[in-house]
Amino acid sequence: MPGIRLGFTARRRLFLVMIGLPAVLYMVLVAFWPLSQGLAYSFTDYTLTRPGPVNWVGLENYADMFADPAAQRAIVNTFVFTLAAVGLQLLAGLGLALLLWPDSRFNRICLALMLIPITVTPLAVGLIFRAMLEPDFGILGYWARVWGLSPARGYLADENLALATLIVIDVWEWTPLVALILLAGLKSLPTDVLEAAEVDGASRFQRFHRIILPMLLPAIFLALVMRSMDAFKIYDSVFVTTGGGPDNATNVLMFHAAKIGLEFFQIGAASAISTFMLACVGLMSVSFVLMIRHAERRLGSR
Amino acid sequence: MSSRRLARRAGQASLLLALIVFLFPIAWLFATAYKRAGDIFAIPPVLTFTPSLRNFTTLFEFFDVPQLVLNSVIISFGTAGLALALGTPAAYALARLETRWAHTIAYGFLAIRMIPPVAILIPFYLMMRDVGLLGTYWALIILDAMQSTSFVVWMMFGYFRAVPKEIEEAAVVDGCTQWGTFIRVVLPCVVPGLIASALFCIIFAWNNFIFPSFLTNASTRPLSVAMISAYGSNEINWGTMGALAHFSVLPIVALALLLNRYFVQGLTRGVH
Numbered sequence: 001m002p003g004i005r006l007g008f009t010a011r012r013r014l015f016l017v018m019i020g021l022p023a024v025l026y027m028v029l030v031a032f033w034p035l036s037q038g039l040a041y042s043f044t045d046y047t048l049t050r051p052g053p054v055n056w057v058g059l060e061n062y063a064d065m066f067a068d069p070a071a072q073r074a075i076v077n078t079f080v081f082t083l084a085a086v087g088l089q090l091l092a093g094l095g096l097a098l099l100l101w102p103d104s105r106f107n108r109i110c111l112a113l114m115l116i117p118i119t120v121t122p123l124a125v126g127l128i129f130r131a132m133l134e135p136d137f138g139i140l141g142y143w144a145r146v147w148g149l150s151p152a153r154g155y156l157a158d159e160n161l162a163l164a165t166l167i168v169i170d171v172w173e174w175t176p177l178v179a180l181i182l183l184a185g186l187k188s189l190p191t192d193v194l195e196a197a198e199v200d201g202a203s204r205f206q207r208f209h210r211i212i213l214p215m216l217l218p219a220i221f222l223a224l225v226m227r228s229m230d231a232f233k234i235y236d237s238v239f240v241t242t243g244g245g246p247d248n249a250t251n252v253l254m255f256h257a258a259k260i261g262l263e264f265f266q267i268g269a270a271s272a273i274s275t276f277m278l279a280c281v282g283l284m285s286v287s288f289v290l291m292i293r294h295a296e297r298r299l300g301s302r
Numbered sequence: 303m304s305s306r307r308l309a310r311r312a313g314q315a316s317l318l319l320a321l322i323v324f325l326f327p328i329a330w331l332f333a334t335a336y337k338r339a340g341d342i343f344a345i346p347p348v349l350t351f352t353p354s355l356r357n358f359t360t361l362f363e364f365f366d367v368p369q370l371v372l373n374s375v376i377i378s379f380g381t382a383g384l385a386l387a388l389g390t391p392a393a394y395a396l397a398r399l400e401t402r403w404a405h406t407i408a409y410g411f412l413a414i415r416m417i418p419p420v421a422i423l424i425p426f427y428l429m430m431r432d433v434g435l436l437g438t439y440w441a442l443i444i445l446d447a448m449q450s451t452s453f454v455v456w457m458m459f460g461y462f463r464a465v466p467k468e469i470e471e472a473a474v475v476d477g478c479t480q481w482g483t484f485i486r487v488v489l490p491c492v493v494p495g496l497i498a499s500a501l502f503c504i505i506f507a508w509n510n511f512i513f514p515s516f517l518t519n520a521s522t523r524p525l526s527v528a529m530i531s532a533y534g535s536n537e538i539n540w541g542t543m544g545a546l547a548h549f550s551v552l553p554i555v556a557l558a559l560l561l562n563r564y565f566v567q568g569l570t571r572g573v574h
Contacts, residue, residue: 027414030444110318115558124526127533233419253418277421
């Protein structure tokens with residue numbers, strides 16, 4: 001009976017498709033199906049606390065979002081936070097990676113211990129800093145207040161400094177990860193090129209600027225992409241330290257959307273915010289890809 | 303001292319300083335657990351204190367710690383198990399299917415990780431409410447496993463592509479079934495990848511806060527959610543929080559240090 005006895009290649013393909021299918025179906029069901037539902041909700045006035053039919057409202061939720069001062073603040077804050085936190089992490093991470101580069105027992109132990117902050121529950125990180133920065137009893141907050149370095153109610157309660165404080169907390173938490181990625185990049189550099197440059201009499205700065213940095217670009221991009229995507233959806237530390245305050249000074253998109261959607265139960269409005277976030281992430285990914293292509297072309301033509 | 307040695311010493315000194323900056327807050331958190339209220343609220347704040355286990359007694363008075371630990375364990379191991387069961391075969395299939403689609407789908411899995419969690423959480427919350435799973439372990443495990451599966455597929459995809467095809471061909475010639483080849487011949491080659499994947503699934507699920515804070519209830523909540531309530535009032539203070547951190551933070555820190563090699567391998571995947 002031809003058709004039932006399949007050849008080996010066909011059986012092999014069938015087998016591979018069969019074992020790959022469950023994960024794909026799972027993603028469709030648990031990721032894309034809810035995602036598309038959220039997209040649909042964003043064009044309605046769906047509100048859990050209000051009985052009655054759900055009405056189609058077109059782009060009203062989006063218009064409301066852009067007109068709402070709290071949401072505006074969240075948009076600006078999210079971008080400022082992402083840019084500043086990731087920028088500082090790349091700088092500090094590069095410095096640490098260069099220090100850790102020479103292989104020694106001391107450096108290996110340093111690296112292992114330095115990775116501890118990224119394993120600590122992010123929520124606990126927020127709690128630690130909230131407690132340490134507390135202006136009355138906190139080990140850092142008290143002295144900062146007494147020495148006149150912080151406002152009387154502490155950094156986290158100050159409208160101008162709260163977001164900067166959250167950035168510092170994020171830099172503390174994730175710089176080790178950036179350092180680790182850049183260090184892995186440094187360690188994979190071809191040693192012969194570096195040695196040749198040294199023999200040829202290139203100065204330390206020249207070697208760093210002309211050889212190490214360009215060859216490190218893939219690792220830098222990896223760290224940049226990973227961290228930007230995560231920083232953009234900051235939630236835990238905002239929730240636990242400031243709750244978006246004072247006066248929306250630390251309101252960020254994730255926090256704003258979760259509050260509107262799952263505390264006030266305005267599903268339509270919240271879905272508009274999360275769809276906007278999704279669009280931002282999409283735009284960010286596209287610009288990263290373009291950046292990487294551009295950098296590769298520039299390096300290739302050199 | 304030569305300038306080269308001087309530079310090395312300066313480098314080590316800066317690293318030591320960085321290490322203090324990174325470790326002090328964590329040491330402070332654990333130390334707080336052994337302070338009495340008088341030491342915690344001393345003015346000015348003090349670094350020295352007389353150790354006491356009072357906070358642990360308070361912790362066990364106000365929290366059902368064994369239940370919280372059990373919840374966290376069920377959620378993180380459930381997530382890891384489900385994500386590995388789904389993700390590992392899929393990654394193998396993508397690594398071996400010779401079509402352009404395979405790469406596109408692998409990138410698709412990676413892209414899922416970039417979706418802002420809240421965009422899925424809100425509709426997922428409503429779905430779980432409608433099917434009556436809200437507040438159960440399942441609601442959380444299903445959503446956590448979605449994120450983790452996308453990660454596992456991407457990570458294992460790389461590991462499977464590094465396994466030479468000749469090994470499988472030899473096994474098939476020897477009369478091994480396709481499934482048997484996968485389980486008995488290919489999987490043993492990627493054990494480090496499996497350990498790293500499992501480690502990351504566990505860390506993600508254990509440390510996650512936003513999903514469990516909306517999807518679990520008082521009896522199924524994990525440690526990360528309980529921590530927030532270990533803070534604030536007079537009886538429950540920083541000391542209780544530090545004591546609870548011994549159960550919520552310490553296990554993951556210890557696990558990552560213990561499996562440091564796999565942890566580092568997983569984090570630097572994609573650099574080479």
